[in-house]
Amino acid sequence: MSPEARRIRLVLELRSAGITDTRVLSAMERVRRELFVPETFRDRASEDVALPIGRQQTVSQPSVVARMSQALEVGDRDKVLEIGTGSGYQSAVLCHLCRRLYTVERHPVLLREAEARLAKLGLTNVTARVGDGTAGWPEQAPFDRVMVTAAGEDILEALLAQVAVGGIMVAPVGIGERDQRLVRVRRTEDGADTEDLGAARFVPLVAGVEPE
Numbered sequence: 001m002s003p004e005a006r007r008i009r010l011v012l013e014l015r016s017a018g019i020t021d022t023r024v025l026s027a028m029e030r031v032r033r034e035l036f037v038p039e040t041f042r043d044r045a046s047e048d049v050a051l052p053i054g055r056q057q058t059v060s061q062p063s064v065v066a067r068m069s070q071a072l073e074v075g076d077r078d079k080v081l082e083i084g085t086g087s088g089y090q091s092a093v094l095c096h097l098c099r100r101l102y103t104v105e106r107h108p109v110l111l112r113e114a115e116a117r118l119a120k121l122g123l124t125n126v127t128a129r130v131g132d133g134t135a136g137w138p139e140q141a142p143f144d145r146v147m148v149t150a151a152g153e154d155i156l157e158a159l160l161a162q163v164a165v166g167g168i169m170v171a172p173v174g175i176g177e178r179d180q181r182l183v184r185v186r187r188t189e190d191g192a193d194t195e196d197l198g199a200a201r202f203v204p205l206v207a208g209v210e211p212e
């Protein structure tokens with residue numbers, strides 16, 4: 001089966017698994033996941049599994065990327081912050097959904113590789129930087145949407161403070177692989193409303209930046 005045919009099959013599977021947002025489905029149909037994984041895993045890129053990308057990190061399962069992207073309710077005028085660029089796959093999907101994406105990664109090598117992939121795909125509405133995402137990106141705040149792709153102990157106040165009123169943050173919360181939950185927080189005038197979106201399994205959010 002060609003990579004295109006496999007990607008179409010994956011999108012049909014996502015649809016039957018409850019992803020109904022047509023913008024998310026078409027973004028996932030456009031982004032070639034095989035370009036975001038190491039050569040050895042290329043033939044598994046259209047399977048719904050997390051795959052290693054080096055530095056003990058993984059690119060999330062397509063169904064998780066779809067679920068998070070849908071939960072974020074991204075509009076095409078939105079300014080979005082992503083914490084944990086990793087391979088850049090989720091970033092590429094977000095680039096198709098939003099006006100401008102800011103993405104932060106603590107591993108310089110992963111960030112460089114991700115940036116090269118995004119540039120090669122002609123995605124120009126993204127700005128990426130090496131940094132500790134637990135601090136967000138204060139110079140660019142506020143954001144309409146914030147997505148965190150590594151699990152912290154709790155919702156980070158520093159990040160929530162960078163969400164515009166009316167904006168949304170989606171993040172995995174909890175330590176340990178068994179107890180994590182995916183959480184959606186809607187920022188209101190006087191605080192925030194939190195919703196539990198179900199079980200999750202992400203690599204941990206780690207403070208500080210790795211050396212080169």
Ligand code: SAH
Nearest residue numbers: 059084086087090105106132133149205206
């Ligand atoms: N969204 C990625 C998957 C990322 S895995 C993809 O589609 O490939 C989570 C990523 O978060 C890892 O690359 C990890 O290095 C990064 N990360 C963990 N803690 C971080 C922090 N404090 N700041 C920035 N990035 C962080």
